[in-house]
Amino acid sequence: MKKLFSAADSYIARMNWKDMALVKLCLCAAGIMLGLAAPKRVRKWAALGAVAVFVATYIPIMLKFLPHLISWGKEETDA
Numbered sequence: 001m002k003k004l005f006s007a008a009d010s011y012i013a014r015m016n017w018k019d020m021a022l023v024k025l026c027l028c029a030a031g032i033m034l035g036l037a038a039p040k041r042v043r044k045w046a047a048l049g050a051v052a053v054f055v056a057t058y059i060p061i062m063l064k065f066l067p068h069l070i071s072w073g074k075e076e077t078d079a
Contacts, residue, residue: 015023031050038046 012020035043035046035050
């Protein structure tokens with residue numbers, strides 16, 4: 001399992017933003033297909049779970065990205 005994660009880390013390091021966007025769109029489409037396949041009685045709970053996962057992952061990503069964005073903006077105005 002460590003080799004698999006190591007290979008994934010190496011591959012991700014070589015990806016550009018377009019490749020990452022394609023991965024994100026693919027995962028989004030897979031999630032939508034799974035959501036549509038859920039029976040009507042559990043769709044509400046599936047939607048609530050999806051919202052919880054989104055919030056739990058989006059916040060840490062933005063907390064890491066925003067300082068980078070701010071420092072990048074300062075570098076652009078200084079140059």
